[in-house]
Amino acid sequence: MSIDTYDQQWRTELQATLTHEFEAQTARLTQLTADTGDPAEAHTNAALIAATRQSLERISGALRRLASGSYGTCEKCGTAIPRERLEILPHARFCVPCQQKHNG
Structure with a gap:
């Protein structure tokens, strides 16, 4: 496959x-x-x-x-959100670095 x-x-x-x-x-x-x-x-x-x-x-x-x-694309920076993150958090809108910046 x-x-x-x-x-x-x-x-x-x-x-x-x-x-x-x-x-x-x-x-x-x-x-x-x-x-x-x-x-x-x-x-x-x-x-x-x-x-x-x-x-x-x-x-x-x-x-x-x-x-x-x-x-699967970060809404902030446009990079791909790692699949591992999406498997854990399927509704993730941001990659980890952008999410950390977003949370302040």
Whole structure:
């Protein structure tokens, strides 16, 4: 199997995984936003809702970059993000040096 074929297969599998995760997070958000009428859950649910929305935003961004062909390219400097980083953090938008600068 050529490297290009292997890379394409990895991206296809990644897209399927991200799509599945997006669907799971969407279902979770739907459950969290259902009004249970319990005021004790309101604070906890607010934090879970915010975290779930952030996760959905990251996943949808990665899916957009996959669709546009820009996935795996640092948004700051334009270099390739190492595959090892993408395997650990599939929604990474920056290479490590740029991420460190971005975080300050």
